[in-house]
Structure formats: C-alpha cells, structure tokens
Amino acid sequence: MLNSILKNRFTTRFWDYSKEVPFTLIQSVLQDVYDAPRKNGDASIIVKVLTPSKAGEKLKDELLKISWCRGGEKEAIDNTGPIRIQGQLLAPYVLLFGTTEKVEYNPHHVANATLQTTIAMISAEEKGLNTGYCQCIEPEQSLDSAINFYTMSGLGIGYAKEPMTEPKIDTIDRVTIVENEIHYDMSNVIPGYKYFDERDKPQLSDMSIVI
Numbered sequence: 001m002l003n004s005i006l007k008n009r010f011t012t013r014f015w016d017y018s019k020e021v022p023f024t025l026i027q028s029v030l031q032d033v034y035d036a037p038r039k040n041g042d043a044s045i046i047v048k049v050l051t052p053s054k055a056g057e058k059l060k061d062e063l064l065k066i067s068w069c070r071g072g073e074k075e076a077i078d079n080t081g082p083i084r085i086q087g088q089l090l091a092p093y094v095l096l097f098g099t100t101e102k103v104e105y106n107p108h109h110v111a112n113a114t115l116q117t118t119i120a121m122i123s124a125e126e127k128g129l130n131t132g133y134c135q136c137i138e139p140e141q142s143l144d145s146a147i148n149f150y151t152m153s154g155l156g157i158g159y160a161k162e163p164m165t166e167p168k169i170d171t172i173d174r175v176t177i178v179e180n181e182i183h184y185d186m187s188n189v190i191p192g193y194k195y196f197d198e199r200d201k202p203q204l205s206d207m208s209i210v211i
Contacts (some may be wrong), residue, residue, distance in 0.1 A: 088132025
C-alpha cells in the first residue's frame with residue numbers, strides 16, 4: 001500500500017477546484033501529524049492551516065509573493081525571463097509547519113518540520129488527495145508578513161487537475177510580482193515523469209549500502 005502511494009504520487013501545482021475537499025479529511029491528516037514521531041520528543045513545530053476561506057486565500061497570495069523565483073534564483077528581481085510562482089501554495093488547503101515566533105536554528109526543529117510535512121503528505125495521499133510539497137519560503141520573511149508564522153515547510157492539499165504526459169508551462173495570473181511579465185508554474189505530469197534527465201535515479205542497488 002505505502003509503496004503504491006509513493007510510486008503514484010506526483011507534485012501537484014494545478015488544482016481541480018470543482019471538487020470540494022471534505023474538511024474531515026484535513027482533520028484526519030492533522031491527527032496523523034499529531035500522532036507522528038518527533039525527534040527528541042520535540043513538540044515545538046505546529047501546523048498553521050490555510051483553508052479556502054477568504055482570509056486563508058489572502059494569506060496564500062502573501063505566500064506566493066514571498067516564494068517566487070526567476071531563472072532558478074529566489075526573488076531574483078534583476079533576472080530576466082518568466083517568474084515562477086509556487087503553484088503548490090494555490091491548493092484548497094495549505095499546511096504550514098513551523099512556529100508562532102522566531103526560533104534559533106535547531107536541527108531538531110528542521111528535522112521535525114520535514115518529518116511532519118512528509119507524514120502529512122503520505123496521509124493525504126492515502127486518503128485519495130493530491131499534494132504539493134514546498135520549502136521555498138524564508139521563515140523570517142514569512143513571520144514578518146501577514147502570514148505571521150515562522151514557516152519551515154509547506155504542503156498543498158487538494159484534488160489535482162488531470163496530469164499530462166508531457167510537462168508544459170501554465171500561466172498563473174492570480175498575483176503579480178512584476179508588471180508585464182509572465183508568471184507561471186509547471187503543469188502536473190504523470191507519475192514517474194522526469195523533468196530533467198540529470199535527475200534520473202540510479203538503480204536501487206547503487207543507492208543502498210548493505211553490509
């Protein structure tokens with residue numbers, strides 16, 4: 001079951017808003033996160049849930065404005081070319097993992113935020129939902145914005161638009177970073193499709209050391 005979920009899962013950037021996500025499923029995901037193991041029992045990392053409410057949608061727009069990149073560089077205003085928006089953050093539900101105030105760097109915090117985001121991802125996928133993982137958010141920038149949360153990682157949850165057999169650029173006009181510039185993200189593609197050849201995984205035997 002778990003292996004099937006992992007093989008079929010893909011990063012969702014474009015969502016099917018015609019299908020309502022039952023909030024009971026989100027509550028169930030939150031319960032799984034709550035029950036997840038934590039390194040050193042550290043319970044510092046909590047979840048901020050942005051819903052499809054008017055207030056939640058405004059905060060998603062704020063996230064888009066502080067997580068974009070251009071030419072592969074974060075908030076590179078002087079670069080040329082289209083501006084990539086993080087479509088994961090356009091999901092009906094966006095879960096942010098972090099703290100309500102700035103914390104000193106602690107590897108336990110980072111490990112737990114990553115662990116809980118991963119648990120939430122698997123939990124949502126197991127429930128028939130789709131997910132988009134995002135770590136392109138600067139924690140201090142997020143805390144200082146209207147989001148008011150020291151965000152270490154995020155996860156979009158909802159139902160995906162139908163995956164395509166080949167990736168393409170889809171325009172996103174929900175927010176404007178730079179006037180008269182194209183704002184986009186990559187489309188959802190079929191599970192297992194690789195955008196870049198250099199990201200091909202070696203064989204399992206080459207990625208495991210068995211002694």
